[in-house]
Amino acid sequence: MIITDITDQKHNRGRMNLFIDGAFYASVSAYLVEKREVFIGKEVTCSQLDKIIFDSDRAVAFDYTCWYLDRYPSTVKKMKDKLYSKGYSRSVVEYAVDKAIDCHILDDRRYALNYYDYRKNSCGIVKIIAELKAKGVDKDVIAQISDMDSQSDEDSAFTSAMRLTRRHSNGQVVDAKYLARLGRYLASKGYSWDIIRRCIDDIRSGDEDFN
DSSP: OBEEEEEEOTTSTTEEEEEETTEEEEEEEHHHHHTTSSOTTOBOOHHHHHHHHHHHHHHHHHHHHHHHHHHSOOOHHHHHHHHHHTTOOHHHHHHHHHHHHHTTSOOHHHHHHHHHHHHTTTSOHHHHHHHHHHTTOOHHHHHHHHHHHHHSOHHHHHHHHHHHHHHHHTTOOOSHHHHHHHHHHHHHTTOOHHHHHHHHHHHHHHOTTOO
16 A cells, blocks of 8 residues: 555645545544655555554544643533544544543533533523533433522522513513513523513512503
8 A cells, every 4th residue: 555645634724635546545634744654655554554543643632622621611522523523533532532531621510510600690490401402411410400400599590580581671561461572581591480470470560550
């Protein structure tokens, strides 16, 4: 087997196309080419080349994973998707992600707890859970977040919901049509119907002109 060409990937900086005997063989890291472990004219066996590519890719992929997680909070799913978008193989992605988990720099539970703390003052648990599911957080972690929320003070959720309610109702004519719209709005924010009813009752009782 002879390496016959190495070309840049147009839409993926840091990755290159490797051609063996005139045909595309694999996507490889530019780092591997820079180290001159692969070059045009080099003769290699399939097993030798695959090992060179894998060893290089997993080192580069893990370095990128550390760099990314240092800047952006991420779930396991999001990190995997990011690595796949960089052209890494499944075995390389699994290696980089597993190593990040072992090093405690990638943790869905920690991510979910931080996300819950960040969002709980602007929306309800139903919406938070839906968002965590969309981000690929494991169902067991989501169940822990749900249990934690159910054990927290319901008045905290009501206070948060009322903050949104007062902002939403400012300048509105508080009639039956508006209260129905308010209910839909709070539901879209993930609040339970018990909390929504308390908010509606509060707004209704506070408006002397409502009938």
